[in-house]
Amino acid sequence: MALPHSDSGAGIGAPFSLPIDDVEALLRTDAGGLTSDDAAARLGEHGRNELPEAARTPAWRRFLSHFNDILIYILLASAAIKAVMGDWLEFWVIVAVAVINAVIGFVQEGRAEKALAGIRGMLSREATVRRDGAWITIPAAELVPGDSVRLAPGDRVPADLRLTQAVQLRIDEAALTGESVPSSKQTEPVEAHVGIGDRRSMAYSGTIVSAGQGRGIVTDTGAATEIGRIQELVQDAGSLQTPLSMQLGKFGKVLTLVILGMAAVMLLIGRYVHDLPFDDLISAAIGFAVAAIPEGLPALVTITLAIGVQQMARRHAITRKLPAVETLGSVSTICSDKTGTLTKNEMTVRTLVTPIGHYEATGLGYDPDGRIVDADGDEASSSDLAALLAVATLCNDAHLVKDGDRWSLVGEPTEGALKVVAMKGGASSAGTTRRDVVPFDSAHKFMATLNESDDGSRAILVKGAPDRLLARALTQRGADGSEPLDRVRWESEVDALSAQGLRVLAAARKATRAAHVEAGDLVDLEFLGLWGIVDPPRPEAIDAIADCHAAGIRVKMITGDHAGTAVAIGREMGLVSDERSRVLTGPELEELSQTQLAEVVRDVDVYARTSPEHKIRIVRALQSHGEVVAMTGDGVNDAPALTRADVGIAMGIKGTEATKEAAEIVLADDNFATIRSAVREGRRIYDNLRKSVVFLLPTNGAQSLVVLAAVLFGFTLPLSPVQVLWVNMVTAVTLSLALAYEPAERGIMTRPPRPSGGSIISRRELGFVLAVSLVIGGVTLAVFGWALAAGAELAVARTMAVTVLAFGQLGFLLNCRFLSRSSLTPAVLRGNPVVGWSAAALLVLQLAYTYLPLLNGLFDSRPLSLLQVGVALAAGVVVFLVVELLKLGVRRPVTVAA
CATH class of the missing domain: 2.70.150.10 (Calcium-transporting ATPase, cytoplasmic transduction domain A)
Incomplete structure (x- = not known):
């Protein structure tokens, strides 16, 4: 049954x-x-x-998935045609490019998801x-x-x-x-x-x-x-595509249609206008396709993101999944757990109240470095406070351990907070001996100890829920000794502390001569005062939230804690104001449909008493508005929402293994402020990635225009397919990476998050890329034509064309460093040492291409004279100057800011 x-x-x-x-x-x-x-x-x-x-995807399927890209399909089709034609060198070069890109993606993907494990x-x-x-x-x-x-x-x-x-x-x-x-x-x-x-x-x-x-x-x-x-x-x-992957997907589809369309036009014109041989046309079409496809783009994206991973690791943000680096830059909402993320997860006594006065304790967490001060800010040392602190340290089973500079607690968090405040006030257990104890019980909600001093006097010390101790108290300790209990005043004090989000405990004592103590003995107590205890906000998290708001990023606190505590902490951290302090609790959220939740989700910044299902619903409701959501957490209850969010961020110190494995990013220091630094780094990485793409595309554009012009006008191809691949790969591996190290732009954290969707290249940037492609392609054709006219053989003229393309890209790299202003300044040579190293690497590789016999045989290149090299260098300078004129002629500067 x-x-x-x-x-x-x-x-x-x-x-x-x-x-x-x-x-x-x-x-x-x-x-x-x-x-x-x-x-x-x-x-x-x-x-x-x-x-x-859960069933895991086999490694071979994960590897093959990296070939599932429409641009890679065109490369593989070109390789297949070359194999049919018997051009095996070009076949293996094209295949090698595709396989290398797949291997890079497979390795960077890292280990499989282990959240369930x-x-x-x-x-x-x-x-x-x-x-x-x-x-x-x-x-x-x-x-x-x-x-x-x-x-x-x-x-x-x-x-x-x-x-x-x-x-x-x-x-x-x-x-x-x-x-x-x-x-x-x-x-x-x-x-x-x-x-x-x-x-x-x-x-x-x-x-x-x-x-x-x-x-x-x-x-x-x-x-x-x-x-x-x-x-x-x-x-x-489920997991979502990152904004970058969606942008690259759209860009690849559009580019594919353009490439195929232009290749078809080129074949028709070449066949029916110039009556070119079919084999030559096929070779030209493949050369055009290979030239137009930015096969270095996947490697460029992967390596740029990998560089970002290293940069973020220096800021204590460990990236488990590569695309999360870029996604951080587009985050518009951060949903954060409270305990241990926004707060220290170390209970702290903040307020002490005695029958005589109010006191405040400084310092945070279990570090006893702090003071107890009165209303005037002076250090307090009155007898009423001493009696309250004596209960804090003697009626207590916790103790603190110092490991280097870090203090840790052995025992209950609440008792740890009391032990710390007693140490701040100078109270200790020296000179007293515990004779008996009434352990804490949830039924009576108090703990009591019988303590004996060195002089033989004995006292029962009690701590517990204020209502239970008030019910058992008869007097309170006043300035002149015991006085009648003012219960109304104490109930008002408890309400005031609770309204601040503090957990309130009370203390009492009773002189005795008994040798033992039982719960029934706890009557006619002398009430000593109250402690207001809180899991304090991290000071750096408060600043980080303010910075996030300045950057247009909303921060929402989602906690399992009670609504009053959540709102009080949220107000202290700047998440909510007195005028707009709405909180939505789990039971209230249960009554809302997903559509109703979506209507209010952006107006509520504090969610209390939530379950794992609630967190997922909140994330989905935000995503329904197009928000890019980062979710932080440390408990296993956070794992589902971390998986659903665009970026899951786990705490590395206090987070569970399940949470770390579900997250894309792990904070090594459990500090919310690190998220702000990671978002800033994500924005910088995306900016540099777009700069790199704007830089890379004219390489392909110029080469494809050179091939296209040759077919359309019926003259000899200036480049062979393998020479096209050489230029693409040598510039992608050297020059393209230089822009990944560009420093962050000014005001990067004062602009709003970039919207999700859209294209990685704006229309204005695309127009700029086309214009630069025409400049580089035109200069290349001019030098190629000059070489042939000067009597150079075809292989030498093609070598000059390849060299002009490489030097033209080097000049354009300097243009791209300052797209929004002139690069005709000495500053273009400073601030990014990788630019110099990349230029040197390009020159070395290009010299090897030109003068090494092995590469001469592989790529059909030839050594150049000093005059020919000088002409190629001059062509690169011309490209740089003409592009600067293009930048000057644009009324609104081209910018990579989204």
């Missing part, structure tokens, strides 16, 4: 909302657990408690389960619905459990919910509509027990668990 199932994927619907007896009845089990036979039968029915492994690695390996009336340890993969499981501190929860016992049980669910404080658990059912962060009666697979003891009944295993549902969301989230 199959267990009942719901649409949510939980074996019995919403077990957290059902009484324990009902859950046991539905799962046909009880506290005694299952028998071995029953467990074996259920294992056969439900399968092993493991997450399914990262999630599977979060599952527990073993579980303590009750079988046949006895507790035994079994592989967690053998758990089945209905098993009774025992939990202890440090355990990783092995499956989704409906808790049946919870003794001071606290579970760290940050990986699922994003909350920095462990969740206190209970056995009483909760409402059916609550989000995962409020399901106090459940323990979820993959989370970690931080304190207490517990038992629970397995309700879901394997893919049916919450973590299994997240894995399914990762699989279903």
Whole structure:
């Protein structure tokens, strides 16, 4: 008999909302657990408690996918025709170009996606389960619905459990919910509509027990668990094409149609106007196609992006997937997790309130470097504050460890915050001994210790929820000793601190002579004051958000935390203002259709109590408006949204392995400010990539125009197909890469993000490219004609034509450095040393092409005289000067800014 199932994927619907007896009845089990036979039968029915492994694309298919480009198809077709014609040298050169491009793409693609493997690695390996009336340890993969499981501190929860016992049980669910404080658990059912962060009666697979003891009944295993549902969301989230890949795709299709159309016209004119031999026409058509195709473009894009990866790594942004470098430059919205990304994920006491006054604590996180100051900014040292800090350090089980310059916490985050503030105020446990303790319990929400001083006096120190301590307090410590408790005042103080997004704890004490302490002894307490605790924003993140806003990039905070805390942190970070501080919670989002969400998604900057499904819906709603979305996160609950976003950004220090594997970029320093630097670098890379494309295309344009003119006017081809490939590859490998190192343009982070879609080359830039192609092609034809007229043989004239094309590109490289202003300035030779090295490399290669016998044989080139070399150099100078005149004649400067 199959267990009942719901649409949510939980074996019995919403077990957290059902009484324990009902859950046991539905799962046909009880506290005694299952028998071995029953467990074996259920294992056969439900399968092993493991997450399914997704099928991976074979390496050979991934390699062949790099040939799936329309421009590569034309190259391969040209190679096939050359093979039929028996021109094997040209055949192998063309094939080598195509294969090299595929190898580069395959290698740069890196390792296959491992997000699902990262999630599977979060599952527990073993579980303590009750079988046949006895507790035994079994592989967690053998758990089945209905098993009774025992939990202890440090355990990783092995499956989704409906808790049946919870003794001071606290579970760290940050990986699922994003909350920095462990969740206190209970056995009483909760409402059916609550989000995962409020399901106090459940323990979820993959989370970690931080304190207490517990038992629970397995309700879901394997893919049916919450973590299994997240894995399914990762699989279903899908990935999107990057803006650059879409632009290159459109550009390639348009270019292909132009090339094929012009080749057809050239064949018709050559055959029917000039009556050229068919073999010569085919060779000319292939030469034209090879000349027109920018086969160096894939390598140029890949290498430019790879250079960007190195630059970003120096800024602590590790790029796992190459296209993400460019996509960052077009990001228009950043959706960020709060805990550990915008905040430090280190609880910090910010405010202290005593019956006498208010105090502020400076410093952030677990580093005790800070002070406690009064309202005037002076260091505080009053007796009322000392009593409050004594509770902070003595009624506390946490301690701090210093490793180099970094402080780390051993214990609960909240207790760590209290220990740190006690150290800032100079309080210590020296001279006192703990005699007894009432551990924290979620039922009474306080902890108490019995401490004895060196003089023999004893006191009960208590910390916990303010309402619980106020209910047990009779007096408060005033300036002149004990005075009646002002409960109204304290309730007002608690409300004021909570409104600031602070978590509020209270302290109290009671003198005693007892040797032991129990919860029943905690009456008639003396109330000492309050602590206001927060996971503080990173100061650098506040500045980074301001910079993002200046760059036209919206930042939205998506967190599993409560709405009040989220809005308070959002306001402090500059995400929202008092006038526009709308927050959308998970339950509210559930009531909206995807269309309704899309209508409001751009107006809401803070989302609270969200689930993994909510994050994906938010990302998709933003993308429906054409937004390019970057999503940051550190927990496994963020992995699906990171996969769906245009750029997934994971935290490298505190992020889970599943999140890192789902992301395109990993921040080595977990710093939101690094994202701003990465966006700036992405914009610079895209600018330089467009400059490189504008520079590269006239090479192909000039060569194809030279071949086309020769056929149309019926004279000898100035270039052979292999010579065309030589010019293309030598300029792409040397000169094209120089522009990838250009520094960022002024004001790069004050302009809005470039819109997605469109063409990588604007119409004005295309017109500029055509004009430059005519200039370089015209100069090349002129030199070729001059050489023939001077009596040079055809091979020498073609060698001069190749040299003019190379030197013309070198002159145009200097034009491209400053497309928006004149390059007739000494500055064109400064600021980018790679330009000089690239020019030297081009000269060396061109000299080898001209004078090495081996290359003379391969490419049919010939040595040139000094006069001929001088003419070629002069032609390059002419190209540079004429292009400067073209730039001068354009009313609005050509710019690469999108």
